[in-house]
Amino acid sequence: MRIGVYICHCGGNIADVVDVKKICETVQQQDDIIFTKDLEHTCSEEGQQTIVNDIKENNLDRVVIAACSPLFHEKTFMKLLEKAGLNPYMFEMANIREQCSWCHPSKGNATRKAEDLVNMAVKKSKFDKPLQKTSMTIGKRVLVVGGGIAGIQASLDLGDSGFEVFMVEKEPSIGGKMAKLSKTFPTEDCATCIIGPKLTDVATHPNIHLYTYTEIKDIQGFLGNFTVTLRKKARHVIQEKCVSCGICAEKCPTKVPDEFNEGLSERKAIYIHSPIAVPRKYIIDEENCRQLNGQRCGICEKVCVQGAIDYLQPDEEEVLKIDTIIIATGYDTFQPELKAVYGYGKFENVITALQLERIIATGSSGPPLRPLGNRIAFIQCVGSRDEQAGHEHCSRICCMYATKLAQLVKRINPNREVYIFYTDLRAYGKGFEEYYKRAQNAGIKFIRGRTAEILEDPKTKKLFMRVEDTLSRQMIEGEFDVVVLSNGLMPAKGTDPVANLLKLVKSPDGFLQEAHPKFRPVDTLVDGVFIAGCAQGPKDIPDTVSQASAAAARAIRLMNKGQYDIEPITAFIDPDLCDGCEKCIPACPIKAIQMIDGKAFVQGALCKGCGLCCAYCPKEAIDLAYYTKNQIMGEIELALSSKKPDETRILIFADNTCAYRLADNVGTARLSYPHETRVIRLPSCSRITPSMMLYAFAKGADGLFFGECDHKASPYTGASEAIQRNIRIAHSIMEPIGVDGNRIYFAELLASLLTDYYKAITNLIKIAKKEARPLTDEIRQQLLSSSKQVLSEEKEVIR
Amino acid sequence: MKRIPYYPGCSLQTKAKHFETSAMAVAEALDYELVTLPRWNCCGAVHSLTTDDLMHHVAPVTTLLRSKEFSAENHLDDSRLVVLCAMCLNVLKRTNKRVQELLEDRTKINDFMYLENSKYDGSTIVIHFLELLREIGWETLSQKVKHPLSNLAVSPYYGCLLLRPKEVGIDNPEAPTIQEDLLKSLDAKVIENPLKNRCCGSYHTLVDKDVVAELGYDILINAQKAGAEIITTSCPLCAFNLDQRQENILKKHPDFTKIPVVYFTELMMIAFDLPLEKAGLDMHYVDPRPLLLKKEMLHE
Amino acid sequence: MIKKILINDASEAFCKKVNELSGETVSRCDQCGTCTGSCPMIIEMDITPSQMMRLVLLGDESVMETKTIWICASCYSCTARCPRGLDASKVAEALRQIKLRQAIDYMHMEDMDPEELKKFPQMVLVAAYRKLTG
Ligand SMILES: Cc1cc2nc3c(=O)[nH]c(=O)nc-3n(C[C@H](O)[C@H](O)[C@H](O)COP(=O)(O)OP(=O)(O)OC[C@H]3O[C@@H](n4cnc5c(N)ncnc54)[C@H](O)[C@@H]3O)c2cc1C
Ligand code: SF4
Ligand code: SF4
């Protein structure tokens, strides 16, 4: 082994506090080190050149750099190694700036800590193995779930870019909610006029395969290799034969409320979804058709001259091979019956905003679907921003659609009096404030107050609304002909089956969670799966369309090169140790482990590299590349080897996403905290097994600190639960031996909460020093032997 | 006969005696004996809402503890505590919730109750008589009906404390149906009063009868507009405000026509055809008997 | 005349005290007015329940001199509907308690006609006594 070690001065950033020369000398004493050098600025051009030359001249096979945080320059140096012909993973960094010189003002203490950190890195490097990024081929086939405007836009973008799109819509036609709207705020384009052409484009696009009236039955596999099973529901009308003459519907005796018109009109059991339906073909609604429900009818079959009716048509399945997936399953509007105080369903003159959209949309082509009366009130935030209704989120667009609908009904009849009762008016988008002003100019009365209840006059059916005008502080008892409920946008029920199949995470509001709210707003945590439109959260059409195009672009980014790299930091199985017990299979939150020929096998393309599974294998057959058991045990050992008898020492296990970054940020802010700490960096603390915990105590640790990302911000699912489980196991063994359980501290952290970190550490030190029972050598000895037994005992402990 | 502990509270053995006697008679017809707790405290009628006031929770907690001890000692078939009065229900349930959730408060209150035989652990379950009826089942109830209330237009009134706050309410706080379900099982014609959950003015009846009369007027007139001939309640205070205060309503609204207000248990007695001495039909300000006679629900 | 509301140590302390005594956090209030619209006693009040919440937030002690805090009947209509899950009835009770603990009663039993008193169910007396006297 030929290791080169560099200690950086970082100008004076490090060298002013840490005695660099001294460390060079002491570290040199470890085996396999060819030389230890100090450099003024390792990251400078000059510094980099020195390293490249050294590697070549001295035939180094490993490099250790003690400098700033790896979050800062790890990538730079790894590239450098590659340039010099070394595998980039034959490299370790010791963070002696952010986590040492910047947070420990005392030179002596900082130097001692830096020494340990370098020794830990050297030790870890000895176990480094060359790791190869593997390439997987990927095709150009995209599944788009949901045929609303989000799905449509994404499909068209993808199709136009030469990708093959499979669009699946559960309803008989594409178009989603937008197809139902009258006009669209703030420009008041006619919704059907602008979406209509897009529907036709989808249907006629050579690269888009359209599956309407189809559900997703199953999804297996991973990025570049998904297997999707579709269930195409029987339409009972042979599509190729139907010419849409409509004679069947004319004769069909069964009437049902028309969903497209939000129940305001009726359709037949054999029907066409909407006037702008794509595809424009009739279908039979299985639930309501007499013939299909054991009653004798068969009228449509008799009248259809094309012979298109097929009562016996079965559901069909189709299996697709898919490379990437876009989820565009949209939203549901709040179910207004749940807000009993507004009397929807009980009072005939209480209607929903979507119903009003239909009334206005159909208004020009015939008699109105229902009368609207003269004085109309809108109630805002129905179901949104309401803990009683169970939804805290703001639906973002109802303020604007009410502003739009109010103007439209007023324009139809300028004598109408229109009121909007709101709590806060949200006009955040481009042109929205101006649009709101237009409504005020038109005489729409905006009243600040949330309607408490509605009563109906049983005879006249007029509605009486009790609401406070919170600006004048008076009670209003208003009499209205029609009250329109501005129902909020809620997570769509249709999202659930797909989200469950793909194990997508939901945010607390119930909508799908993006991988990162700032930088990866259309990605999910599942590679190759993207979200667009209201499935991710309430938004208007412009935002939906932008997101859809973004999702398409993100999908293209993965597929365009025809191949993609897999990070080599994944779990791997030692087949000689694995006895096929299958304990790891349910442990992996993303199901990346499979059984092949009686042995576990980690699917590299799926594995996220959290290392959570390692603690679940009773045979220690699973390990995590670059963070192997030997490496971590080695780091633990060296973090404690310099400890003096009367000293207290805390090991901090920090996940790379939040806790390690937090530790860096504390340093950057120059906040000083106890120097008795040594940090071990990991992808996730769930990598640390109970036996490692016991080993750490055995080797001299006085307290263990686990810092992991807040589960909402974590890139890994289930990490916190796994850490807590591992701690429980460790507790169950150490406590009977006489080690206080609160020597292990676990916290979910965010990289920004600097004082949390400081407080938690000082507190733990206090406990370890004063409050806990002392850890005698005898106890530590016992811990050492039990750390080896944990694995066999784990089984019972878990139960 | 199943025996279950029953807490009367301050009004049920005095001014609202007939609510108790009718409920007991009805229970008996359904094979339940409401066994009155031998030792009980007044619950205090209103739940103390401030965070620091524990003193006023002592009385209800004592009752809860004694109920627990009583049902254990006497091997009652059902250890839950039945109440009739909506205010008692509210106080007992909310206090119970508080000592179940806040261990510290429970300890302190137990310390106050050092004279009791044991410590209260939060385990008593409090239910309203209506909930017991719902459990027995509307089907079972309708089988007991000998005298269907078929052409009687009854509008149930809930008021506040059976329903609110929702953590202790016995039904959907905005759209309750438990009384409707009960009345339907008696075959009555149920009239929906939009103000059935509106407050009757509660204890303000003592200081400001006009306000209470005005609130009562609104509630009653809405029921009448919807076609009600008689109102049912489950709280002696609501009953007082809606019944007795009609005297004051009439002074302010001379065109108001009086409407009888009774406990649901009284109508149950009629429907079950139980001997009516204990029904207390003569205990009301607005006498329900003329209406019931007219509807042939009573024999002279 | 427009009143001036002062924000200073005293106002902060008053707000804090009411928050503590009621267990509610009045800064959560959206000022949506649902409580007011739901309140059966509103006709008798001089300020609305939402205004009461506001004045407490501002730490304006004049809220204790309002009729509203005594008129509130603890009917929990507002509690059942508040979209922020607040309980204005607890705030009213806290304000009453501050007064009552200064031995300032709202009701005086001795003013009542004893004959009249006999008519009421006992619970009325107990409740009014508990709510309106110290
Ligand atoms: C009353 C009202 C008025 C509005 N007015 C305006 C306006 O004026 N201007 C504006 O910009 N925005 C307006 N909006 C908002 C607009 O409707 C949305 O921004 C837009 O429809 C979102 O499109 P989407 O594709 O994300 O969702 P959706 O339109 O909901 O489409 C989702 C589609 O996915 C399908 N689907 C769901 N689950 C599955 C599944 N499992 N498998 C297959 N398919 C599935 C659904 O059937 C649906 O067709 C309004 C909304 C409402 C409620
Ligand atoms: S068979 Fe069904 S769809 Fe056809 S006419 Fe009869 S009810 Fe209508
Ligand atoms: S957009 Fe307006 S109406 Fe809709 S929830 Fe938000 S504030 Fe309420």
Ligand code: SF4
């Ligand atoms: S209902 Fe709640 S949020 Fe709205 S004003 Fe009243 S206390 Fe505030």
Ligand code: SF4
């Ligand atoms: S609890 Fe008080 S403030 Fe709230 S609605 Fe009832 S009377 Fe009004």
